[in-house]
Amino acid sequence: MLIHRATRKGGMMTELAVVTGGGSGLGREIARCLASRGMDVLVTGRRASMLQETCSADPERLSAVAADVSSRQGWQAVSDAVGEREVHCLVHNAGVLSPIGPLSDVQEQDWNQSLAVNLTGPLFLTQALLPRLTGGRVLHMSSGAAHHGYAGWGAYCVTKAGLHMLYQVLREELKGRDVAVGSLRPGVVNTPMQGLIREQSPERFPGVARFVELHEKGQLEDPAEVAEFACWLLLEVPAPDYVAEEWSFTDQEQRARWKRK
DSSP states (O other): OOEEEEOBBTBBBBOEEEETTTTSHHHHHHHHHHHHOOEEEEEESSSSHHHHHHHHTTTTTEEEEEEEEEEEEHHHHHHHTTOOEEEEEEEEOOOOOOOOBGGGGGOOOHHHHIIIIIIIIIHHHHHHHHOOTOOOOEEEEEOOOGGGOTBBHHHHHHHHHHHHHHHHHHHHGGGGOEEEEEEEOOSOSSSHHHHHHHHHHHTTTTTTTHHHHHHHTSSBBBBHHHHHHHHHHHHTOOOOHHHOOOOEOOOOOHHHHHHHH
């Protein structure tokens, strides 16, 4: 269901970005940041009301399509909303932390849903938009959980590890098609997902105390600042550097380079 489409400007469409999980948190901030840089941005998510709130910041440049990017119908809905426009940036931000708890207790349906949102969706949405992506960039929102196992986060760790490998394979396969594929670890960002983490019992997630402490001490990363970093990667960093390594917002050398921009 198309909620709102950005208007034409002087009969021409500006460069288009697509941001999944754009109804809140980091996805919302990235979408708004890209719009502030003069891009038309199509945001996707399952909740129409949240998407409309994102678009309210700049209704001329921000548009939305309510779509579940874990499903074939969702990929098609996003592709239909893009239409014939060229996609300059595709940001795979949508992700779920659930199911939380020991892998010995995980249910098949919950496991499959985690795979569908965190891993299958990014692959097949990229595939659906590939004809419109020539000369563009794809950004995978990664996590430290892609590289370290955490008790209670089995589904999240496995799917994020898979997403990291997906980025590496697509990076090699698509460079001949002039599509640059990158990855960003944003750090521990102050988003609704963090609220869900802090609600967990130590039995379900033994590491919960660390995240409660980070919140209490005001040490969570600002989503608006991380979004600025992501926009810099997408719009300013030379393509060979963009794809050369996984980027991390908490890497001091990379942040220093961003600050010098």
